[in-house]
Amino acid sequence: MPHTYSDEFVAWVRGLQFSRRAQRALEHILEHGSVTTAELNGMGYDHPPRAIGDLRDAGVTVVKEMVTVDGRRMARYALLDQINANASGIGRKTLSKRFREDLYDMHGHKCAICGGSYTSRELQADHRVPFRIAGDSRELLLDEFMPLCASCNRAKSWTCENCPNWEPRDKHMCTACLWASPDTYGHIAGTEERRIAVTLQGDQVHLHDRLSAAAAAAGVPVDEWVRENLELLLENNETK
Known part of the structure; x- marks a missing residue:
């Protein structure tokens, strides 16, 4: 991977519009030649590929290789020192x-x-x-x-x-996907699938404890117990 970038490329890439997270990743790469997943994590990014994705969104060519650092396998990203004349130059808009x-x-x-x-x-x-x-x-x-x-x-x-x-x-x-329209979706990433996600907080936590106890008594995981009892739950609700 390259460790230095031409002045012409640096001037071009710094003239593009990026999100704040992409700007930090860009400056690190320009200074050090590349950036690893661990280094992005150190900047506070829980999901490092998102920052790299922002660079790609603006038309920058990012190259990736897998490396081992301190015994850990991770991705390392660098930029292709090439001006993309077809790039829009506009990345994600910053949300106020x-x-x-x-x-x-x-x-x-x-x-x-x-x-x-x-x-x-x-x-x-x-x-x-x-x-x-x-x-x-x-x-x-x-x-x-x-x-x-x-x-x-x-x-x-x-x-x-x-x-x-x-x-x-x-x-x-x-x-039409769950991840865009959770109330009206018809598929999940192209797969015929439905998903129920429920978060129990505060004074609702005891409900999960009761579900866990019922599932344990039946000798099955909580999610399996819920699936097995959904039809009975619906039938009871319809007879009310």
């Missing part, structure tokens, strides 16, 4: 604090996937349709984003990265 707060307020400070209640610092404003699929609208719209807790955001990132839609990049396929 006011925009984020309006989004969180609109959803009652709840994660759109698991339904858990969180503080603003615990939530992340996430594109419903990945930026690399649909980009940003000329004017940012609240309806194009949803609040996710850190756990659900990581789960979405992993699912999206392994989704077959990266080849056709069909926006409509994304909008």
Whole structure:
């Protein structure tokens, strides 16, 4: 991997627009020649590939190799010293604090996937349709984003990265997915699948303890016990 970059390339790449997280990753790469997953973690990124994805979104060619550092296998990223004349030069738009707060307020400070209640610092404003699929609208719209807790955001990132839609990049396929439209979805990453996510907090925690006890008595995991009893639950509800 290269350890130095030409002055022409540095001037070009610094003229592009990036998110704050991508800007920090870029400056580290320009100074040190590359950046590892561990180094990105040290900058406070729970999901390092997102910062690298922001660089790619703006048209920068990023090369990746797997390396072993202190006995740990991880990715190391560098830039291809090549000016991309077709790059839009526009990465993700920076979301203002006011925009984020309006989004969180609109959803009652709840994660759109698991339904858990969180503080603003615990939530992340996430594109419903990945930026690399649909980009940003000329004017940012609240309806194009949803609040996710850190756990659900990581789960979405992993699912999206392994989704077959990266080849056709069909926006409509994304909008019909759980990770974009949890209330009306028809598939999960192209698979005929339905998922129920419930977060129990505070005085609701005892419900999970009761479920765990019932599952243990039946000798099965909690999720299996719930699946086996769903039909009975629905039938009881319909007879009321």
